[in-house]
Amino acid sequence: MAHDTVHGILYPLKVYKIQVTTMPRTAVKNNLRMSLRxxxxxxxxxxxxxxxxxxxLTNFVTQSALREAEAVIHEAEVIQVTERDFQRILDLLDNPPPPNAKLLAAAKALPAST
Incomplete structure (x- = not known):
């Protein structure tokens, strides 16, 4: 766990890994049926x-699966933070820190825009 000091207060920061995935393609031409074993x-x-x-059975399974799908999607797309952390995020967006050496090197390595 990383730490950050703001105004002399030590805050633990949780490190998040972000995985970008694409939506699965349709597996069958007719999307009205699904077989389950x-x-x-x-x-x-x-x-x-x-x-x-x-x-x-169809309605029960569909509604149950849909509730679970919505919960999984919500969990993957929504980040909950405390009010203090939200204010810190807003402050960092309004007053970003100066770029460090890694960021400057990464920007320099980008191809020139046309």
């Missing part, structure tokens, strides 16, 4: 849960 026990449990919710 599952054990009979899993299917029985899903049918029971769908029955309790008074819906069919």
């Amino acid at each position: 599952m054990t009979p026990e899993v299917k029985t449990k899903l049918l029971r849960a769908a029955s309790i919710r008074n819906t069919d």
